[in-house]
Amino acid sequence: MGQSIVAVVRCNDYTPETVYDAIKRGVNLLGGVERFTRSGERILLKPNILAGDAPEKAVTTHPSVLAGCARLLREAGARVTFGDSPGMESARSAVRKSGLQAAGERYQAQVGDFSNGGPMTSPQGKLVKTFPIAQAVHDCDGMINLPKMKTHGLTRITGAIKNLFGCVPGQRKALYHIQFQNITDFSNLLVELTQTVRPRLHVLDGVLAMEGNGPRSGDVRAMNVLVLSEDPVALDATFCHLVAMSPEFVPTTTLGHQAGLGNYQVDRIQYVGDDLDTLIQPEFKIIRKPVYDNASYTYYRWLKRFVASRPVIDRKLCTRCGLCIKACPVPEKAIRFRDGQRGEPPVYDYNLCIRCYCCHEMCPHRAIHKKTPLLSKVLQLE
Ligand code: SF4
Numbered sequence: 001m002g003q004s005i006v007a008v009v010r011c012n013d014y015t016p017e018t019v020y021d022a023i024k025r026g027v028n029l030l031g032g033v034e035r036f037t038r039s040g041e042r043i044l045l046k047p048n049i050l051a052g053d054a055p056e057k058a059v060t061t062h063p064s065v066l067a068g069c070a071r072l073l074r075e076a077g078a079r080v081t082f083g084d085s086p087g088m089e090s091a092r093s094a095v096r097k098s099g100l101q102a103a104g105e106r107y108q109a110q111v112g113d114f115s116n117g118g119p120m121t122s123p124q125g126k127l128v129k130t131f132p133i134a135q136a137v138h139d140c141d142g143m144i145n146l147p148k149m150k151t152h153g154l155t156r157i158t159g160a161i162k163n164l165f166g167c168v169p170g171q172r173k174a175l176y177h178i179q180f181q182n183i184t185d186f187s188n189l190l191v192e193l194t195q196t197v198r199p200r201l202h203v204l205d206g207v208l209a210m211e212g213n214g215p216r217s218g219d220v221r222a223m224n225v226l227v228l229s230e231d232p233v234a235l236d237a238t239f240c241h242l243v244a245m246s247p248e249f250v251p252t253t254t255l256g257h258q259a260g261l262g263n264y265q266v267d268r269i270q271y272v273g274d275d276l277d278t279l280i281q282p283e284f285k286i287i288r289k290p291v292y293d294n295a296s297y298t299y300y301r302w303l304k305r306f307v308a309s310r311p312v313i314d315r316k317l318c319t320r321c322g323l324c325i326k327a328c329p330v331p332e333k334a335i336r337f338r339d340g341q342r343g344e345p346p347v348y349d350y351n352l353c354i355r356c357y358c359c360h361e362m363c364p365h366r367a368i369h370k371k372t373p374l375l376s377k378v379l380q381l382e
Pocket residue numbers: 313317318319320321322323324325345346362363364365366367368
């Protein structure tokens with residue numbers, strides 16, 4: 001695999017015109033919009049719409065990024081659709097509440113169908129021969145991925161590769177969590193999925209990023225940057241460099257490279273645009289250690305109690321809404337209300353919990369945190 005090109009573009013705010021100019025500059029640095037669409041093609045934009053949260057919370061890709069890309073594509077003569085498969089609520093509601101519907105409408109971008117889907121053959125197919133993929137992806141000629149720059153409890157970051165999990169519609173995502181419980185298998189699944197849906201371009205929204213307890217309960221941090229690349233591995237590696245973390249701590253980058261998806265090594269990435277070094281924020285809150293592979297717990301189950309990180313609930317913040325229970329993919333439910341009553345926050349059964357962090361991802365009140373046991377910290381596992 002040759003060198004990968006990554007465009008780094010400073011962007012200090014979400015004023016629509018500023019974002020459009022920044023995206024256009026980034027796309028031009030990669031060779032121009034004609035490299036990514038032809039007139040008359042149907043292009044699908046895939047933002048992160050985890051939930052219907054307001055744009056300033058930095059949970060979702062900002063509407064100005066969607067609008068900027070849609071405008072550029074429309075000017076090139078493309079027809080534009082967009083969408084995602086949110087965690088819990090309906091796609092229709094999440095798209096409206098996140099402000100993305102209004103942004104799309106300004107450039108005649110239609111909301112695609114992410115509720116239904118059909119099979120798509122995985123070209124690598126080592127783990128999965130055929131993925132169920134949202135109808136909107138089947139209906140397009142090409143896709144442009146618009147991830148949000150956020151931390152993630154399971155995969156460390158949610159960048160280009162993790163964002164594509166939303167191409168799998170509805171509850172099938174939960175079943176994949178059950179089927180691929182350890183982080184290596186789950187990361188390989190995401191890599192194979194990326195090789196299956198093959199976006200033409202990835203545009204990372206890092207103007208306002210989320211640090212700490214992401215992807216929904218973290219804190220907003222201004223990173224003032226958009227990052228564009230055809231290589232999802234190089235794009236995620238650049239995310240890591242911007243937060244002063246080794247890309248080797250993110251399994252999807254190393255496994256993605258092994259699978260031929262892209263490059264994460266600095267000597268294999270050519271940076272164009274603004275100076276990356278001036279945008280790095282070493283104080284960005286993220287765990288700068290490898291993701292511990294919970295596969296070893298299969299053989300040392302007793303060890304799990306003492307070293308495995310786990311989700312915990314802050315009872316002062318919990319409103320007893322029950323969304324975490326709904327999100328839990330384990331059939332017996334690893335989190336539930338004691339005696340079925342909502343008088344107290346839900347409780348975990350850590351023997352059942354597969355550490356997928358779907359509950360953490362879905363909690364709308366920032367009440368769930370990832371807790372690392374002391375022994376794990378001493379052993380520097382997490
Ligand atoms: S989703 Fe959050 S607020 Fe709702 S019950 Fe679970 S922990 Fe409490």
